[in-house]
Amino acid sequence: MQYSSHMSGLRERKKQRTRRALADAAIRMFTEKGYEETTIAEIAAAADVSTRTFFGYFASKEDVVFYDSAARLEELLARVADRRPGEPVAELLTRVLQHGMDSAVGGASHVLDEAKGRMDLIMSVPALQARGLRLLFDSQLRLAEAVHEAYAGELDLVEAAAVVGSLVGAVKLATMASLNRGDVGDQVWEVMAMAAGVAVRGLAHWDPADPGGARPGRMSA
Amino acid sequence: MQYSSHMSGLRERKKQRTRRALADAAIRMFTEKGYEETTIAEIAAAADVSTRTFFGYFASKEDVVFYDSAARLEELLARVADRRPGEPVAELLTRVLQHGMDSAVGGASHVLDEAKGRMDLIMSVPALQARGLRLLFDSQLRLAEAVHEAYAGELDLVEAAAVVGSLVGAVKLATMASLNRGDVGDQVWEVMAMAAGVAVRGLAHWDPADPGGARPGRMSA
DNA sequence: GTTCGTTTTTCACCTGTTGCAAATTTGCAT
DNA sequence: ATGCAAATTTGCAACAGGTGAAAAACGAAC
Numbered sequence: 001m002q003y004s005s006h007m008s009g010l011r012e013r014k015k016q017r018t019r020r021a022l023a024d025a026a027i028r029m030f031t032e033k034g035y036e037e038t039t040i041a042e043i044a045a046a047a048d049v050s051t052r053t054f055f056g057y058f059a060s061k062e063d064v065v066f067y068d069s070a071a072r073l074e075e076l077l078a079r080v081a082d083r084r085p086g087e088p089v090a091e092l093l094t095r096v097l098q099h100g101m102d103s104a105v106g107g108a109s110h111v112l113d114e115a116k117g118r119m120d121l122i123m124s125v126p127a128l129q130a131r132g133l134r135l136l137f138d139s140q141l142r143l144a145e146a147v148h149e150a151y152a153g154e155l156d157l158v159e160a161a162a163v164v165g166s167l168v169g170a171v172k173l174a175t176m177a178s179l180n181r182g183d184v185g186d187q188v189w190e191v192m193a194m195a196a197g198v199a200v201r202g203l204a205h206w207d208p209a210d211p212g213g214a215r216p217g218r219m220s221a
Numbered sequence: 222m223q224y225s226s227h228m229s230g231l232r233e234r235k236k237q238r239t240r241r242a243l244a245d246a247a248i249r250m251f252t253e254k255g256y257e258e259t260t261i262a263e264i265a266a267a268a269d270v271s272t273r274t275f276f277g278y279f280a281s282k283e284d285v286v287f288y289d290s291a292a293r294l295e296e297l298l299a300r301v302a303d304r305r306p307g308e309p310v311a312e313l314l315t316r317v318l319q320h321g322m323d324s325a326v327g328g329a330s331h332v333l334d335e336a337k338g339r340m341d342l343i344m345s346v347p348a349l350q351a352r353g354l355r356l357l358f359d360s361q362l363r364l365a366e367a368v369h370e371a372y373a374g375e376l377d378l379v380e381a382a383a384v385v386g387s388l389v390g391a392v393k394l395a396t397m398a399s400l401n402r403g404d405v406g407d408q409v410w411e412v413m414a415m416a417a418g419v420a421v422r423g424l425a426h427w428d429p430a431d432p433g434g435a436r437p438g439r440m441s442a
Numbered sequence: 443g444t445t446c447g448t449t450t451t452t453c454a455c456c457t458g459t460t461g462c463a464a465a466t467t468t469g470c471a472t
Numbered sequence: 473a474t475g476c477a478a479a480t481t482t483g484c485a486a487c488a489g490g491t492g493a494a495a496a497a498c499g500a501a502c
Contacts, residue, residue: 011448011499039488050451055490090424129358130351137354140394141401161398162391162416163424169390170383173361177382180362195383202423203311203384232468232479261458271482273460282458 019057019067021047026064031117035125062131065122073139076100080146089151089160090200093167097196123179136172140164170199240278242268244288251286252338256346283352286343294360297321301367310372310381311421314388318417344400357393361385391420 025046029038040061044051058064076096083092122128141161148160155163174195178188246267250259261282265272279285297317304313343349365382372381395416399409 009500014499015449036488040490041488051489052452052491053450056449059490061489088425093424126355130355133354133358134347134351137350137394137397141397144394144398157402158395158398158412159415159419162395162412162419165394165416166387166391166420166424169393170387172390173358173365173386174379174383176358176362177365177379181378191379191383194380195386198380198383199387199420200423200425202421202426203314203387204309204421205423230469235468236480257457260456272458273483274481276459277480280459 018047018049018053022049022054022057023064023067027114027118027121030065030125031121035121035128060131062127065118065128066131066135069135069139072100073142076139077142077146080143080150083150089147089155089163090167092150093147093164094196094200097167097171119179123176136168140168143168167196167199170195174198239268239270239274240288243270243275243278244285247285248335248339248342251346252342256342256349281352283348286339286349287352287356290356290360293321294363297360298363298367301364301371304371310368310376310384311388313371314368314385315417315421318388318392340400344397357389361389364389388417388420391416395419 022043026038026043029043029046040054041051043064044054047054054064058067076099079096079099080092122132144157144161144164147164148155148157151160171192174191175188178191183191243264247259247264250264250267261275262272264285265275279288297320300317300320301313343353362382365378365385368385369376369378369381376384392413395412396409399412404412
């Protein structure tokens, strides 16, 4: 009858394989010879499919770099959905975001190795940066909905949006500033923890010469 | 000898006129017949210049919608630069952002009339949304630098970034959620005030059933 | 192996964008 | 007025990303 979602057949397996082949080839070539220097025809050739077929898998050249972001987001949403009762929003969010801050920009830290490379690629190519920001934006909206539902009755949708936006916004911008400045590894993590702290405790606490102790949630892992 | 930056000559005046003609024609046609349905050739024709010339004024089709964002940002930066001594960051920023929250996404509230239209246009066209977010992102980075310099010695660059990101992030996401929900006019302003309040006071204050009184800074004007 | 629904390929075509050289316009000095 | 040099506009060719549609190849079930 309708084999719509079989996941088992050779057909599906082949499709997944092609998808991966395209994504892998693309990202490799992008980082090796540059994004704009790499043509879709070349990517398709490297994956042994026709140029037209590429667009059967990805809607645009940019999208191929974020091939796994949808899955990552679902993961986050699920985590928000089963929050521990009584847990404060700030805590839930820092906990959830800590595991997925990267998935937001496209999934950039499963294996820390290529993570840095992907991030560099994204931030250095305007088109990718734009696509990444749009993805992140949509993710935040979805996240806000999820938070709103997880705290039904306590937090209305726009309040949830404010909370999510504040936290994600702080961490995102601070992280970028940190990277621009040349920080690496742990330094970046510390910055993220600090930024989360700013958002959680509020900007107001930053004026009267605040005792700089970071580690507000438990973001420093 | 070198007439590099005259601003007065007929040459400059004509250039500004063409720029405006292009931008106006473009935005009008975009809203009337749709973004993708409007071709650059048509825009150029409407402004009586060749297609090629369009790219002498704007780097891309998207950019034409944000033709005044650069100027807007400079305004904000200037305001940050001459902060009142002793003024808390949170206060300075809410004050400055209140005047320019729109300029960030491309300048969408000088005259409230077309502001809504532009915003709708931007948010409804993926390509424009992406471009807008990228512009906003860059603006935030610049803003963070400005804040850092305005509070030299008190706030390091990444801290400034955290602060700016938190505030802008909260207001941006809450505003969008509000618009998605169908809010208009004052309702949106109230949401923005609330969001700013969340960022300023900190997410932490949102858990133990907080007394909902908004109006934290002075954002409600 | 035949048949049927899917996926891939081919092909034609449109638009955005860029490089280049030719043509035109403007600013300025005589 | 006129000429000249710098700046701008234009036309043209070419490329890449992206889409629609029909034909060809392929996997699944019988």
